[in-house]
Amino acid sequence: MTPSIPAPAPAKPGLGSRLAALSRVVELGPGRVNPTLLGEAQQVLQRAGDRLKLSSEHTVVALAGGTGSGKSSLFNAISGLELSPTGVRRPTTARTHACVWGLEGAGPLLDWLQIQWRHRFARASALDKGDSQFHGLILLDLPDHDSIRALTDHEADRLIKIADLVVWVLDPQKYADASIHSRYVRELAGHDAVTVFVLNQADRLSREELAECVSDLTALLKREGLDNPMVVTTSAVTPGGADGLKAVIAAAVSRRRVAIRRLEADVERMARHLGPLMPPGEGTGVPAAVDAARRVGLTDALCDAVGVPALGEAMENVYAARSEDYVGWPYTRWLRRLGGDPLKSLRLGDLRQDIRELTAGTIGAQPAEVDNAIDALADGLSVGMHDAWRAGLRQAARSRAAELPGVLSEEMAQAAPRLDRVPGSWRLLKAWQYLLVVLFVFGVAWMGTALLDGVLGLMRMPAALSAFGDAKMLPWAGVTAVAALGLGLVSAVVGRNLVVTGASSERERLERDMRRRIGQVAENMVIAPVEQELRRHHEFYTAMRTLRGPQAKPGFRFTPAGQSAPR
Incomplete structure (x- = not known):
């Protein structure tokens, strides 16, 4: 029966796309993939690039x-000529023919193979041209793989x-040689x-011995990982x-x-060697x-690491406390001043100092809390990643x-407001309150004048001001x-409500501004490098999936006649 050469399962689509994917893996792999791999x-990429540039009409077959x-x-x-030297005592091939x-x-192509000119031979007879079965063949006789000469090895x-x-x-005597396997x-x-195993010197064996050797060699090759090894027997x-x-x-x-x-x-x-980097399902859930x-x-x-909520609350309290100098009923404010610092009455402790330090830029974020964030x-983004990529993402x-x-x-220092900033509404309320104070004092003085002059007669007002001393004007x-x-007290309540609302708005504005600034810092200093690594991870595994391709399907065996039959 004529021996046949096995063909692989149908090639995974697109050698070009798989080579491009392998190139991308090499580009993205440093630091994540074993340097040896x-x-x-x-x-492989270098060999593929070189071979694809050379003659596709020639097939290089190496013995x-x-x-x-x-x-x-x-x-x-095979060549029909005595081209490669043979011997009896030490039959060794020193150079490739x-x-x-x-x-x-x-x-x-021969230059790329680095075949010396004196060891190149050509079959140029009429029988070797045109439709010759070997037309396009470059047959190499390699140096012995177990040569004692390092150069030829x-x-x-x-x-x-x-x-x-x-x-x-x-x-037949050394087909199980450990050095080959x-x-x-x-x-x-x-x-x-693309591999054929030839059991040579078949003439030295009987038919039964030859069949046994072929069977044993085939089993040995399968144990070594070849799914469908092809074994041919020859006798030169x-x-x-x-x-x-x-x-x-x-x-x-x-x-x-x-x-x-x-x-x-x-x-x-x-793809198989790189396979451990991508177990089934690995990387699919990583964003x-x-x-x-x-x-x-x-x-x-x-924000928690910097203390934005606490500082916002402190700023709100200080804002409210400072408003007492402007929007409160002056008499109440004067009485409170007799009792000491209004900030102490609010039991704010060192908050005022904290705010001053904040505006001076001396308050710092907690490094431990920043690291934890x-x-x-x-950790949340690296779930499902290979250990090497997980470490890379953390880095x-x-x-x-x-x-x-x-x-x-x-x-934070740039976002903090000035402590001496006074809203214009506060100044208007203060002017209004002092106007009411003057009006109250005037009313009290008028009452005293009318009582002393018009009722008791204890004093006499000048003629120009006699109307103020009339008892009828007392009511x-x-x-x-x-x-x-009354207007003063109502104004104080209204002003207090306005201050509370303003303090809350000021706190919200401050926290919003701080969050915006912190979010931008996080985007530039944390998110950006993380997303760069995520894109690298995504592109790497996209390339790996292209490199691995779909699962192989049942293939065919090509016979020497060029026909194919299901395997």
């Missing part, structure tokens, strides 16, 4: 294997990572479609012994898609911005925490005094 992802596996013999058998079917456009590693299709040549095979999970010394491998390579070359599949497999591998409720909550907490915001929220108390204190004098006194 970011370095690997950057290498890899250990010393004595027979890969050079297979290389010669390349055989090219179709030279046009292959030069830049590094070269093999480099080319294994960038070849479109890797053919691992194993011999630990260094390479375990890293090939997801690369089934038997006529037609490499036909099965030739058919597999011809099928890959004819599709002209192996390079894309290799890049898709590399991207898929990075991309700070909502209005949390903004208000932060402003409230910072910031931490509460960060962003606290990026300006050290200077925040000082800025809040400065804003009018009394009415004048009583009216002045």
Whole structure:
């Protein structure tokens, strides 16, 4: 039966979009993703960018294997020429050899592969052109991966990572070699479609032994993480012994898609490695911005840390106490002054000093309470985040925490009103009250004059003022005094009500202004860096979802004839 090359499940949509997503992950990942992983992802992006710029009409197939596996013999058998040296005592490949079917456009690709000119060979006969099954093939014979020469070992590693299709040549005695499985095979999970395992030297085994080796190797590869490993048996010394491998390579070359599949497999591998950063459902409940409720909550907490409610209340009390000098009934005010400072009678304690310190800018926010407010915001927003992003969000929220108390204190000082500011209405009420005082004094003096002159006759008023001494005017004098006194008391009550209303309005205005200022400070120094980190988190996980793509669906197997059949 003709062997077939496995194809992956249908490619996750858009290699270009997945590469763009991986690029975005690399851009947003520093500080949140392991630097080693970011370095690997950057290498994948570099390789993909380089490969996509080069010939899409050529397929790079690399023969890899250990010393004595027979890969050079297979290389010669496939190419039909003795191009790669073979030996008996120490059959070691020291440099990569390349055989090219179709030279046009292959030069830049061979340069990128860093194949030396003297090790490049071309199949340019008439049989290798046009519809040749190998037209567009670049076949590489890599240095032995277990070479004792560090240079060639590094070269093999480099080319294994960038070849479109890797053919691992194993011999029946060392196919379970730990060096191959630990260094390479375990890293090939997801690369089934661009990896072929060749069990060479099949001529040394009986049919039963060969079947057992194939079964054992397949089981071993599955345990290493390959879902659908492809195993081909070959014999470089038997006529037609490499036909099965030739058919597999011809099928890959004819599709002209192996390079894309290799890049898709590399991207898929990075998606798996980055997967622990995004467990199922992770990041889905994290907001991309700070909502209005949390903004208000932060402003409230910072207002409490600064003491806005207490200072507003103190300002209201001081406002009311100072109004006594202007809107109260003067006689009552004079009597209160005999009893001491009106602020002491209100038992305001040190509030006046607090207000003076506030206007001088010496009252500061409580750093501990400010820190608690910031931490509460960060903790609330980071629910559902990966630990690395949670720490990053907290760090962003606290990026300006050290200077925040000082800025809040400065804003409070600018918002505080002057203590010597006197509303114009207070001055009008004071003038009115003193007018009533004069009128009351006049009424009392008139009553005394009328009583002494008109009733008792104890004094005589001048002729020009004789009307004030008439006993008949005594009731009018009394009415004048009583009216002045009543109007004064009513004015005092009305003025007090106006002061209470004004004090409340002043407090509301002050607190509103302070909240506005504190809210703006919170927006600039806390919310802005937090939202920048949230946007970074949102963009990172959006890129991660694009990189991971949808779940794979049942795929197909491509046969050498180019037909597909359900797997």
